Amino acid sequence: MEHKTFNIIDFHTHPFMDEFNNICSHTAYCNMSADSTKKTFDGLGVSRICGSVLSTASKIAAAERTYSSVWERISTDNETALKLRDYYCGFYIPGFHVHPEHVEESIAEIHRMHALGVNLIGELCPYIYGWKDYSCDAFSAILDEAEKFGMVVSFHSMGEEEMDKMVQDHPNLTFVAAHPGEYNAFMRHMARMKMSENYYLDLSGYGIFRHGMLRHAIDEFGAERFLFGSDYPTCNPAMYLGGVLLDDLITDEEKEMVFSENAKRILKL
Numbered sequence: 001m002e003h004k005t006f007n008i009i010d011f012h013t014h015p016f017m018d019e020f021n022n023i024c025s026h027t028a029y030c031n032m033s034a035d036s037t038k039k040t041f042d043g044l045g046v047s048r049i050c051g052s053v054l055s056t057a058s059k060i061a062a063a064e065r066t067y068s069s070v071w072e073r074i075s076t077d078n079e080t081a082l083k084l085r086d087y088y089c090g091f092y093i094p095g096f097h098v099h100p101e102h103v104e105e106s107i108a109e110i111h112r113m114h115a116l117g118v119n120l121i122g123e124l125c126p127y128i129y130g131w132k133d134y135s136c137d138a139f140s141a142i143l144d145e146a147e148k149f150g151m152v153v154s155f156h157s158m159g160e161e162e163m164d165k166m167v168q169d170h171p172n173l174t175f176v177a178a179h180p181g182e183y184n185a186f187m188r189h190m191a192r193m194k195m196s197e198n199y200y201l202d203l204s205g206y207g208i209f210r211h212g213m214l215r216h217a218i219d220e221f222g223a224e225r226f227l228f229g230s231d232y233p234t235c236n237p238a239m240y241l242g243g244v245l246l247d248d249l250i251t252d253e254e255k256e257m258v259f260s261e262n263a264k265r266i267l268k269l
């Protein structure tokens, strides 16, 4: 099947330097490394990847690591993201974590990352770092600071009402929600897209495999509001690539926007 060649940015990944931060559930069968990540994406024609480094409870237990606080764990993961940025020489655009139980530290981290040229927060995965309310005052204070620096906040979908409030309270902040989800969740994402023109959706995780989902979304809001993402290494990026590239309901111009134009615009690349 003939198709146009696109510039492709995977907006939603969780890269790793070694096994500790590799969140794939089938690592024994994948022979993965920091170098194989680059090869995998090269092979798919993906030129850049974005996202945060994660440390899961099971990996921490297996490595018998201990942290004095969740902030120490977050700092370590953010530091790994910066190391990976250097290692990959432009291939990887790092995203960093913040935490509502550590407002001062999170605000200082926003200042530090801004000075280092990082303007992407997340993907935030509260379920991994022990918090759960996007609408709480402490997180709102962190978002106020992110807004001052024109940062982009990528977040795992969680709690419909809480997400509504977060977005309504920060209409000028650029949000990228992760995972369209099943029908009801997808409809709620679209309702939030009406609440703020700065609310975007990345296509990783559940949802895109439902036929017509992307056409429906683009017809309602335009292709400007959607970003290609896979959630590698949890998910197989080839599946997500095919889901956009081979979707004959979507025009080449729309694919261009979803694959890279929108990411370049909001991340100011």
Ligand SMILES: [Zn+2]
Pocket: 012, 013, 014, 123, 178, 231
């Ligand atoms: Zn993710």
